[in-house]
Amino acid sequence: MRHSRTLRIDLASGQPVYEQIVSGLRALLVSGEFESGEQLPTVRQLAIDLGIHHNTVAEAYRVLAEEGWLDLRRRRGAVVLDRRGPKATPEAKQDFRKRLEELIAKAITNGVPRSVVAAHMAELAKKLGNGGKA
Amino acid sequence: MRHSRTLRIDLASGQPVYEQIVSGLRALLVSGEFESGEQLPTVRQLAIDLGIHHNTVAEAYRVLAEEGWLDLRRRRGAVVLDRRGPKATPEAKQDFRKRLEELIAKAITNGVPRSVVAAHMAELAKKLGNGGKA
DNA sequence: TTAATTGTATATTGTATATGTACAATAGGC
DNA sequence: GCCTATTGTACATATACAATATACAATTAA
Numbered sequence A, B: 001m002r003h004s005r006t007l008r009i010d011l012a013s014g015q016p017v018y019e020q021i022v023s024g025l026r027a028l029l030v031s032g033e034f035e036s037g038e039q040l041p042t043v044r045q046l047a048i049d050l051g052i053h054h055n056t057v058a059e060a061y062r063v064l065a066e067e068g069w070l071d072l073r074r075r076r077g078a079v080v081l082d083r084r085g086p087k088a089t090p091e092a093k094q095d096f097r098k099r100l101e102e103l104i105a106k107a108i109t110n111g112v113p114r115s116v117v118a119a120h121m122a123e124l125a126k127k128l129g130n131g132g133k134a
Numbered sequence C: 001t002t003a004a005t006t007g008t009a010t011a012t013t014g015t016a017t018a019t020g021t022a023c024a025a026t027a028g029g030c
Numbered sequence D: 001g002c003c004t005a006t007t008g009t010a011c012a013t014a015t016a017c018a019a020t021a022t023a024c025a026a027t028t029a030a
Helices: A002-006 A017-030 A043-050 A054-066 A092-109 A114-129 B002-006 B017-030 B043-050 B054-066 B092-109 B114-129
Strands: A070-073 A077-080 B070-073 B077-080
Touching: A017 A043, A017 A054, A017 B092, A043 A054, A054 A070, A054 A077, A092 A114, A092 B017, A092 B092, A092 B114, A114 B092, A114 B114, B017 B043, B017 B054, B043 B054, B054 B070, B054 B077, B092 B114
Parallel strands: none
Antiparallel strands: A070 A077, B070 B077
């Protein structure tokens, strides 16, 4: 249950809570924070930790299960999967590029200096080049 | 009115249409596509181009005006501003970093290879280093 | 001054989020 | 094998937000 502490939910952010959970957990999964086969908290436990309703957590788990990240079963909870074969989406590259540019634009609008934006980008790009683990 | 053609609205994307307009225009503004003082299409004209209601465009223009990108007045339309002094936000850097990691995680989930993600990141980082113009 | 053009305000309708509540399935104790 | 607790699921509902329809206000130009 250590991992639930790394999730921070902002009820006032405007972004749906279940999406925040999905995004947060997915980022941790991609970065290799979880072992394959590892148990995630039950929907009720994580809901208590975050101060929300368990159905909201369940919705998030369902999305991640559909994406192939989790094996989700009654009475068994959520188990992290290997996810060897993600189905490659064709327009996903263009979509990523567009959203990346939009994210940069928003950061600059919020006053983040271009140099800081560039630094983060370069750092994460390098990390991805190393296999995404380091 | 040339620029409205560069905006693409996807009614089925789940993302609110007015937000799509805000994000798209903001990305163009940041990348220097517009001259200061340039006229944007009227809310009604852009609404026709995009096939939506003019109030939806108006909402998007209002957001950009609040951010300081546009001067918006009745009978005068929307004019692009210089936007010299964006108010610097303190937690904006952390927010950008988090959203960047989440965006990467989503792309990888969608099947985009890590190498492709890294390439886009590196390219845009370099562009930002050059002053964001090239 | 008048009329047309442009952004704005308000009400309405559809959709989605988060919750309350009840149910279904299954692992473990007996 | 049966019971019970635990876990995810299904469904209805309150609420909020998004997009629209419609009417209004302001301002420019003739």
